[in-house]
Amino acid sequence: EAGVAQSPRYKIIEKRQSVAFWCNPISGHATLYWYQQILGQGPKLLIQFQNNGVVDDSQLPKDRFSAERLKGVDSTLKIQPAKLEDSAVYLCASSLGRQRFYNEQFFGPGTRLTVL
Amino acid sequence: TQLLEQSPQFLSIQEGENLTVYCNSSSVFSSLQWYRQEPGEGPVLLVTVVTGGEVKKLKRLTFQFGDARKDSSLHITAAQPGDTGLYLCAEKGGGYQKVTFGTGTKLQVIP
Numbered sequence: 387e388a389g390v391a392q393s394p395r396y397k398i399i400e401k402r403q404s405v406a407f408w409c410n411p412i413s414g415h416a417t418l419y420w421y422q423q424i425l426g427q428g429p430k431l432l433i434q435f436q437n438n439g440v441v442d443d444s445q446l447p448k449d450r451f452s453a454e455r456l457k458g459v460d461s462t463l464k465i466q467p468a469k470l471e472d473s474a475v476y477l478c479a480s481s482l483g484r485q486r487f488y489n490e491q492f493f494g495p496g497t498r499l500t501v502l
Numbered sequence: 503t504q505l506l507e508q509s510p511q512f513l514s515i516q517e518g519e520n521l522t523v524y525c526n527s528s529s530v531f532s533s534l535q536w537y538r539q540e541p542g543e544g545p546v547l548l549v550t551v552v553t554g555g556e557v558k559k560l561k562r563l564t565f566q567f568g569d570a571r572k573d574s575s576l577h578i579t580a581a582q583p584g585d586t587g588l589y590l591c592a593e594k595g596g597g598y599q600k601v602t603f604g605t606g607t608k609l610q611v612i613p
Contacts, residue, residue, distance in 0.1 A: 390544070417598075419601075426606070426608070427605060427606060428506075428590050428592075428603030428604050428605055428606045429545065429590075429603050430603070431600065431601065431602070434598060434600065436598065441598045442598060442600060477544050477545075479544065481599075489599070490547050491547065491601060492544075493543075493544025493545050493546070494544055495542065495543055495544055496542075496543075496544055
């Protein structure tokens, strides 16, 4: 079974530029998550989708970050414009769905973003 | 928002040594998970504990959930270089099973 796919793996941009990350979850997984992980820290949830609807975006900086999950499958996360403090690894994860208490989140390898 | 503090923040030990890392919360956990993250990869789930006082073993790893469900520990026996990584505790709870990660413990096992 294929895992969670993310691209690109690395991205370097100048501050104030825009950037987009792509995630393809495990087939059949209804829930998709985007996390931000700053070096040396634990991941922080940015947004959680249930199918193509948002169920939690309380920690998403909405003035510059946006995310969508069209058709309830793939998802993109965009930053516009980027700031120096956005330098981090952006992790995508998916799981079967909220009805299953023990259902496991499976993470992709992440996209490492460096903002200069 | 619940704060999950992990200690120590960094740990460097020789192969064959034992170690324990801790996860503490300001409030009661719904359920607690432990993950390991290797460089360049996403976290991988090791275990989920739900009941206060619960102990689970995974080969050389022993996970304990505090009786009051506000703390947890991970003990590794005879550490190996393959155990190197970032160990994360996380609380899973709420209507949409949100996962909130701790601050992490970075472990290095030297051959």
